[in-house]
Amino acid sequence: xxxVMQNPRHLVRRRGQEARLRCSPMKGHSHVYWYRQLPEEGxxxxxxxxxxxxxxxxxxxxxxxxxxxxxxGPSILRIQQVVRGDSAAYFCASSSLSGxxxxxxxxxxxxxxx
Amino acid sequence: SQQGEExxxxxxxxxxxxxxxxxxxxxxINNLQWYRQNSxxxxxxxxxxxxxxREKHSGRLRVTLDTSKKSSSLLITASRAADTASYFCATGxxxxxxxxxxxxxxxxxxxxxx
Numbered sequence: 089x090x091x092v093m094q095n096p097r098h099l100v101r102r103r104g105q106e107a108r109l110r111c112s113p114m115k116g117h118s119h120v121y122w123y124r125q126l127p128e129e130g131x132x133x134x135x136x137x138x139x140x141x142x143x144x145x146x147x148x149x150x151x152x153x154x155x156x157x158x159x160x161g162p163s164i165l166r167i168q169q170v171v172r173g174d175s176a177a178y179f180c181a182s183s184s185l186s187g188x189x190x191x192x193x194x195x196x197x198x199x200x201x202x
Numbered sequence: 203s204q205q206g207e208e209x210x211x212x213x214x215x216x217x218x219x220x221x222x223x224x225x226x227x228x229x230x231i232n233n234l235q236w237y238r239q240n241s242x243x244x245x246x247x248x249x250x251x252x253x254x255x256r257e258k259h260s261g262r263l264r265v266t267l268d269t270s271k272k273s274s275s276l277l278i279t280a281s282r283a284a285d286t287a288s289y290f291c292a293t294g295x296x297x298x299x300x301x302x303x304x305x306x307x308x309x310x311x312x313x314x315x316x
Contacts, residue, residue: 121303130290130306131245144303159270179244183302190235191304195244 092182093162100200108168109197111179113182120163121191122155125159125177134143134178137163164195170201208291208307216315223310225291226271233294234267236276237306238287240259245290249278281314288312 101107108181113120118139123131133147137157148155152170155165167174177198182189208226233252237245251258251267251274254274258265264277278285285310288311 123304123306130308131292131304133303133305136303140280142226147303157258181245181304190250192247193245 089119092117092180093191094180094194096197097195098198098200099166100202101170102202103170103171107170107199109165109167109178109199110165111161111165111180111182113158114182114184115181117184117192118158119183121181121183122163122165123179123181125179125196127176134165143165162169167199170199172201175199175201191199208289208310209275210310211308212311212313214313215281216313217281217283217289219314220274220280221281221285221312221314223276223289223291223312225274225276225278225307227274227291227293227305228272230271231292231293232302234265234274234295235294236263236274237290237292239290253314278312283314284313284315286314288299288316 090116094111120137124134124135125131135148135155136144140159152168154166177196179193179196181193183191209286215221228244231253233250235250248312249260249265251265262279267274276296288309290306290309292306294302
């Protein structure tokens with residue numbers, strides 16, 4: 089049973105470009121969460137999605153950031169017009185039930201903005 | 203201060219010794235989860251303890267939860283060099299409309315010297 093998969097593992101973008109990060113949850117999991125980790129810090133929640141629905145996006149910046157989890161295919165976190173402050177590790181997690189079960193994390197995508 | 207604060211920030215011990223890390227939080231929770239993160243890698247789920255549980259074991263790990271003090275501890279017994287990593291606690295809040303996001307602390311950096 090494959091774990092949570094994320095790609096790419098490393099992504100380099102120049103300021104003003106777009107970054108697209110992908111996350112495939114564990115088999116049987118329909119709940120996806122995105123977190124961001126700045127260097128030497130803990131993870132900060134960004135957005136929580138179920139299939140075709142955004143449940144909670146309170147941690148996501150209002151501008152330039154968007155997320156989706158379509159009926160088919162992986163969840164996508166999109167960052168438009170990236171700035172240097174977007175450089176971070178972005179982690180995706182999935183769980184099998186709403187609310188209160190374990191969240192399993194992917195290996196992360198390390199975004200570097202030049 | 204933040205929900206889910208770990209103490210100490212850094213801990214250095216000798217192989218074979220026990221390591222204890224503490225986590226405090228502020229709001230009501232439904233569950234508390236501990237994760238390990240090796241440098242530059244993803245998070246590995248260690249253990250989940252629910253708010254109605256007081257203690258849980260998994261191999262060399264022992265987690266306690268005191269909801270009256272809003273605190274948890276992670277004990278690693280007979281530590282090994284391979285236990286060297288950052289350890290994070292993460293809380294899942296109870297009964298909020300924003301769903302089951304996790305709130306992470308800043309982590310404890312554990313170094314086990316051979």
